[in-house]
Amino acid sequence: DTGVSQNPRHKITKRGQNVTFRCDPISEHNRLYWYRQTLGQGPEFLTYFQNEAQLEKSRLLSDRFSAERPKGSFSTLEIQRTEQGDSAMYLCASSPRAGGPDIQYFGAGTRLSVL
Amino acid sequence: DAKTTQPTSMDCAEGRAANLPCNHSTISGNEYVYWYRQIHSQGPQYIIHGLKNNETNEMASLIITEDRKSSTLILPHATLRDTAVYYCAPIRRSNDYKLSFGAGTTVTVRA
Numbered sequence: 457d458t459g460v461s462q463n464p465r466h467k468i469t470k471r472g473q474n475v476t477f478r479c480d481p482i483s484e485h486n487r488l489y490w491y492r493q494t495l496g497q498g499p500e501f502l503t504y505f506q507n508e509a510q511l512e513k514s515r516l517l518s519d520r521f522s523a524e525r526p527k528g529s530f531s532t533l534e535i536q537r538t539e540q541g542d543s544a545m546y547l548c549a550s551s552p553r554a555g556g557p558d559i560q561y562f563g564a565g566t567r568l569s570v571l
Numbered sequence: 572d573a574k575t576t577q578p579t580s581m582d583c584a585e586g587r588a589a590n591l592p593c594n595h596s597t598i599s600g601n602e603y604v605y606w607y608r609q610i611h612s613q614g615p616q617y618i619i620h621g622l623k624n625n626e627t628n629e630m631a632s633l634i635i636t637e638d639r640k641s642s643t644l645i646l647p648h649a650t651l652r653d654t655a656v657y658y659c660a661p662i663r664r665s666n667d668y669k670l671s672f673g674a675g676t677t678v679t680v681r682a
């Protein structure tokens with residue numbers, strides 16, 4: 457399967473702990489997006505990368521959140537000092553082209569539960 | 572970003588066409604309309620997109636009104652596997668092309 461891969465699929469953590477999620481996009485896809493989805497709602501944009509450059513961050517992305525995409529390949533999303541409000545599904549998507557509207561291919565997501 | 576309004580839920584009989592409306596009255600001229608669906612515990616799956624003209628692919632048809640304030644996704648012959656949450660999501664033709672999802676329509680296909 458050459459789709460978008462996210463790990464882990466589930467993460468349970470205690471409030472105050474740090475967590476890191478990984479996203480492996482489809483090979484050679486230039487753009488990589490992170491979204492967050494809470495129960496009953498559609499995904500909300502968090503941030504995106506064009507190759508290794510992080511070009512936009514949503515206001516939802518507080519300073520406890522950091523994302524990287526070293527060498528323009530896989531990406532990590534870290535949440536420091538987790539809070540119960542961080543409990544959500546974190547989705548990663550990638551798209552092939554550098555410009556123009558394009559199809560975003562989503563991974564299955566990482567479900568975070570903060571106790 | 573354009574805001575969208577979709578029915579909360581919809582039932583459809585297996586084998587019949589499902590017509591899913593979406594209101595996006597605030598859409599701007601540079602925003603495409605994308606449709607995705609999400610089956611339980613999976614990530615969203617792309618269905619179709621359009622700007623002004625009606626579009627058709629192997630999964631569905633997309634009808635966009637002339638004023639672009641609303642659109643309808645048509646699943647021609649719904650199957651049980653089409654049960655999912657369906658989102659219409661405008662996407663700005665700008666540098667980010669991020670998707671703006673609403674709460675979507677939960678479609679239940681019944682045998």
